Amino acid sequence: MMADETTLADLARAVGAARTIAVLTGSGLSAASGVPTFRDAQTGLWAHYRPEELANPEAFERDPTTVWQWYRARRQTLAEIVANDGHRALADLANELPDVRLITQNVDGLHQQAGHSNVIEFHGNIRVNQCHNEGREVEVDDAVDTPPACPHCGGLVRPGVVWFGEAIDPQAIERATQAAQACDVFLSVGTSAEVHPAAGLADLARRNGAHIAEINPDATPLSDRVTWIVRDSAARVLPELRRLSHNQHA
Numbered sequence: 001m002m003a004d005e006t007t008l009a010d011l012a013r014a015v016g017a018a019r020t021i022a023v024l025t026g027s028g029l030s031a032a033s034g035v036p037t038f039r040d041a042q043t044g045l046w047a048h049y050r051p052e053e054l055a056n057p058e059a060f061e062r063d064p065t066t067v068w069q070w071y072r073a074r075r076q077t078l079a080e081i082v083a084n085d086g087h088r089a090l091a092d093l094a095n096e097l098p099d100v101r102l103i104t105q106n107v108d109g110l111h112q113q114a115g116h117s118n119v120i121e122f123h124g125n126i127r128v129n130q131c132h133n134e135g136r137e138v139e140v141d142d143a144v145d146t147p148p149a150c151p152h153c154g155g156l157v158r159p160g161v162v163w164f165g166e167a168i169d170p171q172a173i174e175r176a177t178q179a180a181q182a183c184d185v186f187l188s189v190g191t192s193a194e195v196h197p198a199a200g201l202a203d204l205a206r207r208n209g210a211h212i213a214e215i216n217p218d219a220t221p222l223s224d225r226v227t228w229i230v231r232d233s234a235a236r237v238l239p240e241l242r243r244l245s246h247n248q249h250a
């Protein structure tokens, strides 16, 4: 592996020269905004639950109030959070480069807050509410302690996120697959690369000839298959990557 500065300069050259770039972000990108990562978020009252035990349809059907309250606590945390320099750098790169496709596993909406339009939300959005029976998006008062009733069918309302064991929106799958197949460079940012199918997108890109970069302070199962590894916070690395690739264009 090259020293990080050389790696970043080399990656910036590839980013500047790429026709299409695909980016997959995970909760590590939002860490610098103060959002605990998906697996680090279990504190206080929730410390004795594993996230996988709560983020699934069976848990909601068995005990809707507990799952609702867990998401309510997450929503309250997110209400006080703003996008960071990493989100902003990605939004700027998308404006400056010919074709950047952003896929996020995050449900926090911070890419959009940073001005990024056209985000592929792979796991939905926690700010949205949907009917658990019908799957449709609904408008309800969600500042309550138990799941509201769907205004259309009376079923239980839940957050609009994708739970373990649930299908990803086919349109999101389609767009993400196309992005992975089309890209020359694939950036894997702040994700543990453990949860499929999102984690498989980098390998799909690689099979189609793309080079992969991992931006993450820690190793992941993907690390042994990437061209560039930058072991630092995404909020520090992405603005620098943008600056270096920009200078190269100028």
Ligand code: OAD
Pocket: 025, 026, 027, 028, 029, 031, 032, 037, 038, 039, 040, 055, 105, 106, 123, 161, 162, 163, 164, 189, 190, 191, 192, 193, 194, 195, 215, 216, 217, 218, 220, 232, 233, 234, 235
């Ligand atoms: P994880 O909590 O699994 O992983 C977060 C990753 O971010 C780890 O690899 C950390 O090393 C890395 N990280 C921490 N701080 C960082 C920083 N400042 N900069 C860059 N990276 C940093 O979260 P995800 O990979 O997002 O899905 O989890 C993927 C999916 O698992 C989630 O979307 C969620 C869960 O299943 C659903 O809820 C459907």
